[in-house]
Amino acid sequence: MSRHRVRVADLAPEMTLGPREVRHLHVLRLAVGDALRVFDGQGAEASATIAVLEPERAVLQLGDVVERVAETPCPLTLAVALLKGDKLSDVVRAATELGVASVQLLITERADAREIGAQKLTRLQRIAEEASKQSRRAVIPTVLSPVPLAGWQWEGQLFVAQPGSPERLGGLLDWAAPVNVLTGPEGGLSEREVAGLLERGAHAVTLGPRILRAETAPVALLGAIAAMGR
Amino acid sequence: MSRHRVRVADLAPEMTLGPREVRHLHVLRLAVGDALRVFDGQGAEASATIAVLEPERAVLQLGDVVERVAETPCPLTLAVALLKGDKLSDVVRAATELGVASVQLLITERADAREIGAQKLTRLQRIAEEASKQSRRAVIPTVLSPVPLAGWQWEGQLFVAQPGSPERLGGLLDWAAPVNVLTGPEGGLSEREVAGLLERGAHAVTLGPRILRAETAPVALLGAIAAMGR
Structure with missing residues (x-):
């Protein structure tokens, strides 16, 4: 062909x-x-x-x-803070449907957990596999072991969900390079963490004026990308 | 004042x-x-x-x-097909965080259920109340008893999630009038149902090329609206 x-x-x-x-x-x-x-x-x-x-x-x-073609033009990564209970399963499942190539777990200042068991990581990977099949994708997203936020290196653009930020995803998203979105834990990212990310070139983007739960924010942000046709 | x-x-x-x-x-x-x-x-x-x-x-x-101000400029309604099990609870909770003023339950051709018990409806209303408080909103969304899709009347714009539609929410959304978004049941809306909605003035909008679960689509679509700053 x-x-x-x-x-x-x-x-x-x-x-x-x-x-x-x-x-x-x-x-x-x-x-x-x-x-x-x-x-x-x-x-x-x-x-x-x-x-x-x-x-x-x-x-x-x-x-x-x-x-x-069910894949985004460039790889899409969700970086998400460790969350309690089964919330990460729900996030990984929805993120897979919404087209991520990988999910990077993050350890943040206010994260609900500081680590994740090997068994739980395997389980998240299996959820990504199932969700990938169900949404008829060719790619199975990789769920990556947690790393401290300060040490995480990304390639391309990074968008951080920040309530009330004046910047909007729509005007910034560019598929010429990989795209990363980052959402915090239940208590949010600290001001220092956000400042550190912005210094490293991240964009803070709004998800509207309301307070979202930690498990809603990634779905909303990835949904916004999907609604642009990707 | x-x-x-x-x-x-x-x-x-x-x-x-x-x-x-x-x-x-x-x-x-x-x-x-x-x-x-x-x-x-x-x-x-x-x-x-x-x-x-x-x-x-x-x-x-x-x-x-x-x-x-946590409210959208004009009322936002989520119209969602009846779903099995606890899925509607998750949808109502996330929709409340994302700013809806009401959730209209719909009976569709392929809906997972044809009715909902009074107790369950009360429970969904209570979930909307809790989520409204948690997301610091001034408005508690109303969860409306199911009506058949063909008989549902909406005011303002209606956006229907359709995989692979060439139309995008971003270019169409207009807060001069109420905004409604509609998502189908697990098996999707029938072609006849979609055609009927489009005849009545609805817009079919994409949520990307992948197949989303019935409980992910409303969060993704409302997330796209929230990401526009609303």
């Missing part, structure tokens, strides 16, 4: 390409009858064949393989 | 107003020393006093009453 991927407005039986995509086909030295992949940027992907290829115009015919 | 409300960029000890707000003060025939309310549009509100009032410039001094 061709590895060339071309973006189209919508998957349709016949798809006329824009000038940039047509140039792209010429650069790739493709010809009428050649196969490629089309995607709509909304999660749908399919095989297609070049039916018409002129200097400034191209028409593709949709193949029969249409699939929904 | 003054009922005049003036929007400011941020609550600060001294706030200089823009030309439009200054004109507004003159129109209201206010003078130095008069009291009013300031709000930042992000949920924070406070009393303030006019310290300086010139033809094109005004400075306000922040009063000591600062409160976070």
Whole structure:
């Protein structure tokens, strides 16, 4: 199957390409009858064949393989403080449905727990596996052993849920690099912890003016990302 | 306490107003020393006093009453299909934290149940009360007895969660009128049900390309609204 991927407005039986995509086909030295992949940027992907290829115009015919790509454009990580009881199970399950590639457990100043047993970690990993199947994902998220917040290194963007922050996720999210979201324990992150994260480049984003429970905040924040089509 | 409300960029000890707000003060025939309310549009509100009032410039001094307004600009309703077991409790709790004014239970074609006992309804109402207190809201959401989906009348906008819909909540949400969000039962809404809602003016919006459980979808959708600062 061709590895060339071309973006189209919508998957349709016949798809006329824009000038940039047509140039792209010429650069790739493709010809009428050649196969490629089309995607709509909304999660749908399919095989297609070049039916018409002129200097400034191209028409593709949709193949029969249409699939929904269930993964985010770049890996999405939920970093979440250790929570009491079964709350982490609920969070891992919902986070998996909402597309995370990994869940990083964190030890924070006010965390409900300072550690997690090996058995419980295994159980969380199994929950991620089940939830991944149920939500028809190709990827099983990894649940990572807790590390102290101050020592956690992330790659790409980090968004920290902060009640009443003036910044909003919508204007900041950029899938050019991995995306991380972080939510605190029941008592919240300390001011020092938040300041430390912001110094390291994190964005504090609002989840509205109300106080959310520690197990609601990650679902709400990941839901906001999902509602952007990811 | 003054009922005049003036929007400011941020609550600060001294706030200089823009030309439009200054004109507004003159129109209201206010003078130095008069009291009013300031709000930042992000949920924070406070009393303030006019310290300086010139033809094109005004400075306000922040009063000591600062409160976070925890309610959405217009009422927000979650309409949710009847779900099995304790799932509705979890949904009502999270929906309350995320700012709904009411939860309308719905009987749908594939709903897990066709009715709900009076005792269970009372219990859901009590959960809304507790969650309202915990999230420091002034409003206790009402949990409304189930009605058949086809007979449910809503006011304002209605957003229905539909996997893979090309429409996104972000571009559509408008607080000029009440906002309603609707999520289906475990088996989803039927095509006929969705078509009927769209005919009646509902918007189908995406929650990303993955399959969400019936109890995750409402939290994700309400989370997306909360992440817009509401």
